[in-house]
Amino acid sequence: xxxxxxxxxxxxxxxxxxxxxxxxxxxxxxxxxxxxxxxxxxxxxxxxxxxxxxxxxxxxxxxxxxxxxxxxxxxxxxxxxxxxxxxxxxxxxxxxxxxxxxxxxxxxxxxxxxxxxxxxxxxxxxxxxxxxxxxxxxxxxxxxxxxxxxxxxxxxxxxxxxxxxxxxxxxxxxxxxxxxxxxxxxxxxxxxxxxxxxxxxxxxxxxxxxxxxxxxxxxxxxxxxxxxxxxxxxxxxxxxxxxxxxxxxxxxxxxxxxxxxxxxxxxxxxxxxxxxxxxxxxxxxxxxxxxxxxxxxxxxxxxxxxxxxxxxxxxxxxxxxxxxxxxxxxxxxxxxxxxxxxxxxxxxxxxxxxxxxxxxxxxxxxxxxxxxxxxxxxxxxxxxxxxxxxxxxxxxxxxxxxxxxxxxxxxxxxxxxxxxxxxxxx
RNA sequence: GUGGGCGUAGCUCAGUUGGUUAGAGCUCCGGAUUGUGAUUCCGGAGGUCGUGGGUUCGAGUCCCAUCGUCCACCCCA
Numbered sequence: 001x002x003x004x005x006x007x008x009x010x011x012x013x014x015x016x017x018x019x020x021x022x023x024x025x026x027x028x029x030x031x032x033x034x035x036x037x038x039x040x041x042x043x044x045x046x047x048x049x050x051x052x053x054x055x056x057x058x059x060x061x062x063x064x065x066x067x068x069x070x071x072x073x074x075x076x077x078x079x080x081x082x083x084x085x086x087x088x089x090x091x092x093x094x095x096x097x098x099x100x101x102x103x104x105x106x107x108x109x110x111x112x113x114x115x116x117x118x119x120x121x122x123x124x125x126x127x128x129x130x131x132x133x134x135x136x137x138x139x140x141x142x143x144x145x146x147x148x149x150x151x152x153x154x155x156x157x158x159x160x161x162x163x164x165x166x167x168x169x170x171x172x173x174x175x176x177x178x179x180x181x182x183x184x185x186x187x188x189x190x191x192x193x194x195x196x197x198x199x200x201x202x203x204x205x206x207x208x209x210x211x212x213x214x215x216x217x218x219x220x221x222x223x224x225x226x227x228x229x230x231x232x233x234x235x236x237x238x239x240x241x242x243x244x245x246x247x248x249x250x251x252x253x254x255x256x257x258x259x260x261x262x263x264x265x266x267x268x269x270x271x272x273x274x275x276x277x278x279x280x281x282x283x284x285x286x287x288x289x290x291x292x293x294x295x296x297x298x299x300x301x302x303x304x305x306x307x308x309x310x311x312x313x314x315x316x317x318x319x320x321x322x323x324x325x326x327x328x329x330x331x332x333x334x335x336x337x338x339x340x341x342x343x344x345x346x347x348x349x350x351x352x353x354x355x356x357x358x359x360x361x362x363x364x365x366x367x368x369x370x371x372x373x374x375x376x377x378x379x380x381x382x383x384x385x386x387x388x389x390x391x392x393x394x395x396x397x398x399x400x401x402x403x404x405x406x407x408x409x410x411x412x413x414x415x416x417x418x419x420x421x422x423x424x425x426x
Numbered sequence: 427g428u429g430g431g432c433g434u435a436g437c438u439c440a441g442u443u444g445g446u447u448a449g450a451g452c453u454c455c456g457g458a459u460u461g462u463g464a465u466u467c468c469g470g471a472g473g474u475c476g477u478g479g480g481u482u483c484g485a486g487u488c489c490c491a492u493c494g495u496c497c498a499c500c501c502c503a
Binding site: 006061062065081111112113115116117118119120121124125127128140194211216222260269276277278280281282283294304305306307308309310311332334335366367368369370371372373374375376382384386387388396400402403406 | 427428453455456458459461462463464466493495496497498499500501502503
């Protein structure tokens with residue numbers, strides 16, 4: 001027997017039983033984003049490694065140890081995308097979408113990070129991503145957060161905490177970073193090893209350490225919000241007012257920093273206490289310097305990403321309503337003449353009711369066995385066409401869910417009858 | 427990258443201190459009912475016990491390695 005080939009660790013198949021939630025999430029998301037005037041933009045899964053190094057940041061964990069990087073046959077150094085923003089910005093610059101104009105776009109697809117898998121964390125996972133360019137004011141920041149809030153509401157999920165913070169401008173952050181480093185150095189002996197290492201490379205990251213001893217020190221550390229430049233402070237105040245005005249609850253968390261280097265001013269994160277350790281479902285922020293950093297004209301930008309696997313886990317946990325997507329009607333057929341007639345009739349029904357989900361029995365079998373399949377696939381109705389029905393040009397319509405006795409319907413009336421039963425317009 | 431739990435049928439799991447042909451429920455297929463499912467009854471199919479070594483007269487059971495999976499650290503969506 002040959003060796004069984006398994007899927008790559010941390011990369012999952014999406015099986016038919018779970019496909020319904022994904023389709024639902026994608027269609028609701030497209031509708032919500034479209035409702036704010038955002039249009040879809042798709043970018044390749046593979047880009048030059050250099051793009052991610054520059055966009056995400058050299059010293060971030062994502063770039064340092066989590067990227068799938070390889071040389072292609074032409075010697076080009078490429079990487080599977082670890083996030084969507086970098087590619088979107090690259091595409092925007094390349095096609096002139098960001099030159100002196102406003103753009104609102106969304107994207108969706110797989111991203112890759114080489115991490116140890118666990119609940120809510122996979123090596124191939126999927127993000128929904130929303131980005132706006134050319135808009136510097138806090139009004140778009142508010143819009144971003146409102147979009148996410150509306151998506152939660154439309155999906156019927158709740159229990160999130162929204163945390164917001166401001167990282168200021170690169171200049172104000174440099175000042176704050178110096179003040180923070182001074183403070184942490186004076187307590188260096190009590191910090192954990194990871195934090196000591198970060199002191200030199202990325203001291204802001206010490207702020208969200210989970211080590212209790214470090215947390216105690218961080219609690220008394222200088223507050224980034226006290227070190228904002230005047231304009232960033234006004235921006236942040238306007239954001240808070242705007243969220244209040246929309247009735248969106250939030251918490252200010254001055255220790256909220258992001259793992260990617262490109263953020264400026266507003267950062268935010270929606271978390272939940274229902275998913276274990278991987279509790280961030282949606283995170284994002286403003287990145288006013290990124291477009292210029294990647295070679296475009298200076299253009300402000302802001303965006304967020306949603307972890308689809310995590311959001312879908314929440315939909316499952318909270319038993320949010322997901323529309324049925326399996327067959328509604330199962331067509332039973334037997335006898336040579338009847339089988340051919342049923343095939344033609346099924347095609348005709350699909351002409352007349354394009355949204356009807358009709359499964360035509362194949363592979364023969366006795367009527368009893370066919371009805372068993374009909375029941376098992378979750379269909380609401382069975383159509384029965386044997387030689388008796390073929391002779392009279394009728395079909396028996398039988399409810400499988402206790403909605404009355406079977407009725408006999410003539411072929412010409414069938415589509416209208418079904419449309420009524422299933423609740424769709426003919 | 428670090429630490430711990432777990433790998434027996436398609437699924438969920440039993441399997442006594444190592445001892446003949448490895449079990450159950452669900453699912454699937456067939457029959458009881460030669461044209462009526464979801465209930466019941468009967469029958470059948472389905473497993474190199476994750477993989478590779480080792481100990482032993484004998485390994486699903488013990489040892490080692492390896493892969494996978496789950497949870498946490500870490501990281502982040």
